[in-house]
């Protein structure tokens with residue numbers, strides 16, 4: 586399935602692994618890239634040294650292209666890390682929060698493409714004006730930090746605003762090939778999936794996270810400021826309920842992260858050996874979670890999504906009575 590996105594990234598399938606902090610480490614990134622999709626390291630929870638090691642790890646596991654996602658909200662780290670991304674052999678840099686104005690030139694000079702996460706049309710316009718190569722339109726259904734506009738209305742409006750100039754990738758609540766087919770019908774050039782790829786053997790996750798995803802229904806997530814101070818969609822639990830009842834205890838980003846850590850509700854960069862309280866822990870999740878009931882190898886997910894999308898597009902064409 587070729588699109589402008591696959592041509593730009595030099596990949597086979599328009600299926601991208603979201604650069605999820607705490608989850609998208611070398612194993613799952615390499616598995617997605619190796620299957621013909623595009624894996625993105627989630628570097629927000631990594632030290633600069635870890636980022637180096639993870640990029641090296643991906644290159645040892647696959648010779649396919651991969652990317653790195655960082656939160657542009659931490660500008661003091663951006664410039665140094667942009668140089669590392671170039672040296673580390675990544676071919677894409679994704680800015681998770683905000684337009685990465687300070688580093689676009691460094692990245693382009695190093696032959697690294699730049700993309701920006703967008704929750705509103707004006708974010709996409711600003712990203713393209715600043716020189717980003719494509720945008721990821723992320724609807725409120727998404728797991729992790731998220732905005733207020735849903736994927737269905739957001740994607741076509743961003744396509745109308747910038748789609749003639751750059752590819753648009755759809756994100757938020759997409760978990761199978763029907764989502765890819767729908768994204769293409771809305772004018773997007775590919776999809777960026779988070780939650781579905783957490784429920785894989787290769788993804789890194791703190792204790793209880795994958796089990797919580799397998800159990801959760803579509804209405805078990807909530808948008809809370811309780812974990813980071815910014816609006817973040819996660820599985821509803823004791824901590825999100827406590828914060829709903831005590832909004833006066835909230836601090837801004839990033840101070841609230843310290844409070845969540847102190848409350849034993851956030852273990853950034855932890856893994857399955859990290860002791861956590863599953864009734865309080867931050868388990869970011871999108872609304873597609875109700876459809877996830879088994880762990881599936883990440884490469885298999887990529888292959889299934891492409892097959893299902895082809896069927897869904899053919900079925901859609903034959904559903905319309907002429």
Ligand SMILES: Cc1cc2nc3c(=O)[nH]c(=O)nc-3n(C[C@H](O)[C@H](O)[C@H](O)COP(=O)(O)O)c2cc1C
Nearest residue numbers: 603605606629681727728729757758779780869871
């Ligand atoms: C555990 C988790 C961590 C995330 N961390 C980041 C991040 O560090 N940077 C970023 O750009 N997006 C992050 N996101 C959002 C994803 O990039 C993506 O847009 C989202 O997962 C898509 O929605 P879905 O989960 O419904 O597939 C995160 C999402 C999850 C679930």
